[in-house]
Amino acid sequence: MSDAPKHPADPANEFASDNSAIDPRDFRNALGTFATGVTIVTAMAADGKPYGVTCNSFASVSLNPPLVLWSLGMFSQGLSIFQNASHFTVNVLGASQQALASQFAKSSEDKFAGVSWTPGLGSAPVLADSVANFQCRAANRYYGGDHIIFLGAVEAYAYNRREPLLFARGGFGRFLTGDGIKSS
Numbered sequence: 605m606s607d608a609p610k611h612p613a614d615p616a617n618e619f620a621s622d623n624s625a626i627d628p629r630d631f632r633n634a635l636g637t638f639a640t641g642v643t644i645v646t647a648m649a650a651d652g653k654p655y656g657v658t659c660n661s662f663a664s665v666s667l668n669p670p671l672v673l674w675s676l677g678m679f680s681q682g683l684s685i686f687q688n689a690s691h692f693t694v695n696v697l698g699a700s701q702q703a704l705a706s707q708f709a710k711s712s713e714d715k716f717a718g719v720s721w722t723p724g725l726g727s728a729p730v731l732a733d734s735v736a737n738f739q740c741r742a743a744n745r746y747y748g749g750d751h752i753i754f755l756g757a758v759e760a761y762a763y764n765r766r767e768p769l770l771f772a773r774g775g776f777g778r779f780l781t782g783d784g785i786k787s788s
Contacts (some may be wrong), residue, residue: 639772642697644708644734645674647682647689648727654716655685657731658709660771661692661751670758672738675751681711681750682755689742691726696736696770699767704731725759736763 621683640782648655657676665671672694686692697705720732725739740756747753770777 613755629711636773639770639777642701642705642769642776643674643730644697644704645676645686645692646721646729646731647686648723648729649685652722654693654729655682656715656731657682658705658783662696665755670761671743672756672758673753674756675748675753678750680720686742686754687745687752689728689759691759692726692740692742692754693724693728693730694738694740694756695729695731695753696738696763697769698733698735698751699769701769701780704760705769706770707775710776713777720785721786724776735766735768737761764777775785 636723637654638683640660643659643661643662644656644657645662647652657680659674659676661675663673666733674694704719707719721729722732724730724737725741728739730739732736738756738758739760740758742754743757744755745752746755765776770779
């Protein structure tokens with residue numbers, strides 16, 4: 605008898621057909637124990653209107669070449685904008701930008717109302733006061749269950765030493781050092 609995990613012949617079909625033994629809500633709760641940074645990923649729509657979405661599925665992939673990824677739900681309102689954009693910017697939010705994260709997490713006609721930004725590569729908005737930004741050429745897309753994974757080739761980036769905004773267990777938080785002191 606082997607201890608190797610038993611995988612279905614087609615894992616995508618298993619989840620799509622609701623035949624998984626894993627409870628989706630409980631699985632989401634388990635994933636929520638992993639603290640992530642909070643980003644707003646932006647792109648310019650074909651009609652010249654800026655678009656952005658709050659995202660915590662951002663990760664580095666490679667240092668050489670510099671690659672990052674993020675994912676977006678298949679039924680997200682702005683999916684076609686990101687699929688058609690030549691570039692996107694991943695804006696890493698600071699601890700003081702919780703309201704901005706919430707603003708871009710909700711459906712709205714103009715998420716950019718009152719938001720200071722400049723056009724970056726491919727006109728993808730670079731948000732003011734973010735703790736870092738990664739301006740990426742859209743390199744590839746992959747289907748992953750109910751999401752599309754966007755792979756970006758980083759062509760420019762900037763960062764500062766301000767405190768990042770974190771997300772865990774469905775809420776925003778801050779980073780504490782091992783001695784319980786807030787990072788700076």
